[in-house]
Amino acid sequence: MPPTNGSVRDLDAQPIFIVVMGVSGTGKSTLGAALADALGFPYVEGDDLHPVTNVAKMASGTPLTDADREPWLALIRTAAERMTLDRDLSSTPSDDASIVRENKRPGVVISSSALKRYYREILRGHRTVGDGQAPRALTTYFVFIDGPKKVLFERMEKRAGHFMKASMLESQLNTLESPVGEEGVVVVSLQDTTEEQVRKAVEGLSTLVGYDVVSELGERRVCFVNASVTCSFLNPDLSLSLFPLTPWQDVTTVAQPSFRRRAGFIRVIEYAMEAISHAGTVLGVLAKDGVVLAAEKKVTGKLLDLSGAKDGGYGGSGEKIYLLNSNVIGGVAGLTADANSLVNYARTAAQRHLLMYNEDIPVELLAQRLCDMKQGYTQYGGLRPFGVSLLYAGYDPHYHFQLYHSDPSGNYSGWKATCIGANNGTAQSLLKQEYKDTIEVKDAIGLVLRTMSKTMDSTTLGSEKLEFAVLTLDPVTKQPKAKIYKPAEIDALLLAEGLTKKDEDTEMKAA
Numbered sequence: 001m002p003p004t005n006g007s008v009r010d011l012d013a014q015p016i017f018i019v020v021m022g023v024s025g026t027g028k029s030t031l032g033a034a035l036a037d038a039l040g041f042p043y044v045e046g047d048d049l050h051p052v053t054n055v056a057k058m059a060s061g062t063p064l065t066d067a068d069r070e071p072w073l074a075l076i077r078t079a080a081e082r083m084t085l086d087r088d089l090s091s092t093p094s095d096d097a098s099i100v101r102e103n104k105r106p107g108v109v110i111s112s113s114a115l116k117r118y119y120r121e122i123l124r125g126h127r128t129v130g131d132g133q134a135p136r137a138l139t140t141y142f143v144f145i146d147g148p149k150k151v152l153f154e155r156m157e158k159r160a161g162h163f164m165k166a167s168m169l170e171s172q173l174n175t176l177e178s179p180v181g182e183e184g185v186v187v188v189s190l191q192d193t194t195e196e197q198v199r200k201a202v203e204g205l206s207t208l209v210g211y212d213v214v215s216e217l218g219e220r221r222v223c224f225v226n227a228s229v230t231c232s233f234l235n236p237d238l239s240l241s242l243f244p245l246t247p248w249q250d251v252t253t254v255a256q257p258s259f260r261r262r263a264g265f266i267r268v269i270e271y272a273m274e275a276i277s278h279a280g281t282v283l284g285v286l287a288k289d290g291v292v293l294a295a296e297k298k299v300t301g302k303l304l305d306l307s308g309a310k311d312g313g314y315g316g317s318g319e320k321i322y323l324l325n326s327n328v329i330g331g332v333a334g335l336t337a338d339a340n341s342l343v344n345y346a347r348t349a350a351q352r353h354l355l356m357y358n359e360d361i362p363v364e365l366l367a368q369r370l371c372d373m374k375q376g377y378t379q380y381g382g383l384r385p386f387g388v389s390l391l392y393a394g395y396d397p398h399y400h401f402q403l404y405h406s407d408p409s410g411n412y413s414g415w416k417a418t419c420i421g422a423n424n425g426t427a428q429s430l431l432k433q434e435y436k437d438t439i440e441v442k443d444a445i446g447l448v449l450r451t452m453s454k455t456m457d458s459t460t461l462g463s464e465k466l467e468f469a470v471l472t473l474d475p476v477t478k479q480p481k482a483k484i485y486k487p488a489e490i491d492a493l494l495l496a497e498g499l500t501k502k503d504e505d506t507e508m509k510a511a
């Protein structure tokens with residue numbers, strides 16, 4: 001289907017979509033980010049929009065088919081449309097124009113192999129996939145990175161830790177239908193430096209567009225939405241739906257009027273934090289040889305079915321402590337439904353990392369992934385922030401045992417000992433008095449339980465009110481070992497620490 005708008009004037013006003021293309025390893029990601037930076041456009045890593053099944057297939061050494069690539073290409077086109085067309089240029093703020101000048105013409109740069117002509121037709125919006133909607137007007141250009149096979153092979157061989165192995169290059173080259181000669185294509189050399197490639201791409205694009213793209217497309221903008229956030233929102237594998245972007249979402253400074261429009265959102269974050277300060281307490285202590293987590297269960301009662309808890313803290317009954325990955329345990333305070341969604345997201349992010357890099361996700365990176373997601377939810381119209389704070393107790397070979405906290409705004413910080421939820425102020429002052437840098441897990445367990453017993457609202461302390469977990473290293477395999485305690489084990493721990501509290505009713509019944 002041809003583009004809907006035809007006149008020179010209309011085309012001039014259309015947003016620009018630049019696809020940096022080429023076979024695997026040509027340097028699309030490197031050039032894409034640099035070119036976007038030069039133009040002041042956001043950059044999206046096209047590989048992040050692949051369905052997980054595609055990544056798994058490539059990682060296993062099987063080339064993708066047309067059917068595998070079609071939905072991915074359609075998603076890239078949709079991403080480009082969403083990131084540019086929904087920006088309401090007519091509402092561009094004018095009273096602080098000296099602080100931020102919007103691009104005169106919005107645009108986005110996305111990397112994609114775009115190997116065949118018909119794939120490029122999908123990206124141009126000239127062809128729809130399935131019963132997809134007719135594309136919206138968006139002028140599409142391609143920057144094709146071309147060069148000798150030998151150089152490419154050498155680069156791919158050198159590149160470590162990427163899911164795409166050099167052995168796949170042959171199939172990529174066989175599939176490639178050169179775009180040279182097609183409309184809107186600029187060719188740059190694989191062997192040039194990135195700076196030189198940017199220069200040539202800008203020169204070529206300026207010729208195609210009809211004016212100097214760097215000076216005419218506007219001032220450098222500060223991107224509010226980084227690629228990973230954007231992709232999280234766009235990739236259906238991450239169980240999130242597409243939604244219209246707001247005019248201010250990819251442009252920010254603290255002083256712009258859109259910030260004032262966002263003030264309501266910030267209040268919502270404050271409300272979320274306030275709600276969390278009433279949630280069940282979650283407490284973590286970092287020790288030399290592990291991390292200890294405990295959480296107060298708020299939902300208790302005789303009729304609650306705890307049968308799933310017999311085999312551990314999860315399986316239906318776990319409410320506050322979850323295994324996020326084999327090296328990270330998470331403790332949540334806040335809205336349980338929101339927490340479930342974040343826990344699923346964290347588990348998927350950890351698995352994606354494992355699949356791509358064949359290593360467990362570093363603890364801080366997992367916290368960052370969740371924070372990207374949480375922060376994204378604070379800035380879009382029609383959404384509210386996640387009403388959840390999390391503690392991450394984890395281990396990775398780089399920084400060993402770590403404890404992080406993230407809040408609904410998407411901020412995170414590392415701690416030696418910390419507490420979220422109800423009475424966290426009291427708990428933190430108790431922890432400050434008792435914590436020692438040399439503490440070991442065996443003592444940290446006592447410290448956590450004592451602090452919980454002093455700060456929990458309830459008059460009873462037993463497994464029905466408490467979840468408990470410890471992350472240590474397995475002495476034999478030296479791999480992280482997460483243990484989420486079963487109710488009987490929690491009761492035994494409390495007994496050993498002399499902390500079993502019974503409420504008066506129970507004591508009277510027992511008497």
Ligand SMILES: Nc1ncnc2c1ncn2[C@@H]1O[C@H](COP(=O)(O)OP(=O)(O)OP(=O)(O)O)[C@@H](O)[C@H]1O
Pocket residue numbers: 022023024025026027028029030031047111155159164190191192193194197
């Ligand atoms: N202009 C350049 N000169 C030399 N090396 C480069 C250049 N651009 C990128 N590289 C290197 O080539 C390798 C591949 O780059 P990059 O990951 O950007 O390629 P890609 O096309 O996005 O790959 P893929 O599609 O397989 O993810 C990296 O190791 C990168 O550092």
Ligand SMILES: O=C(O)[C@H](O)[C@@H](O)[C@H](O)[C@H](O)CO
Pocket residue numbers: 023024025047050064069112113114115164172
């Ligand atoms: O169409 C394809 O086969 C894919 O998009 C690949 O090109 C990879 O995504 C990429 O290059 C990763 O190395």
